[in-house]
Amino acid sequence: MLATLLVCVLALRMGSKIRRARQGLAPRDPSLRARHLRLAKPGVLMIAAGFIAGPLSMLLLRGRDPFGTFHAWLGVTTALLFVSAGLLGRRLERGRGSARDAHALLAVLGVLFAAAAAVAGFVLLP
Secondary structure, eight states: OHHHHHHHHHHHHHHHHHHHHHTTSSOOOTTHHHHHHHHHHHHHHHHHHHHHHHHHIIIIISOSOTTOSHHHHHHHHHHHHHHHHHHHHHHHHTTOOOOHHHHHHHHHHHHHHHHHHHHHHGGGOO
């Protein structure tokens, strides 16, 4: 999951550069949006896969309650934030939305919660 977090942080950095360019605070890079999408889409899928795999491993491999830890609830929140950011991003990509601020806020919160989940998950390692 740390690799997933890295992918999401890189996508977030690119998104921040796009935002600064839109605000006139940085030069525009026409390829940046495509690179952002190439990282962000797999990042959201990786988060979703981790969200599915985590509870399954707790239940099937460890015999524990899948949602009995703080890490699990951070994971639920993280997944919701990233899926929401992804859905808004998809609307933006298709030109059917203007919720750029909400998309950015959800992505930032998603990365912060993912980092917190990573730290909270260390106690679950064998």
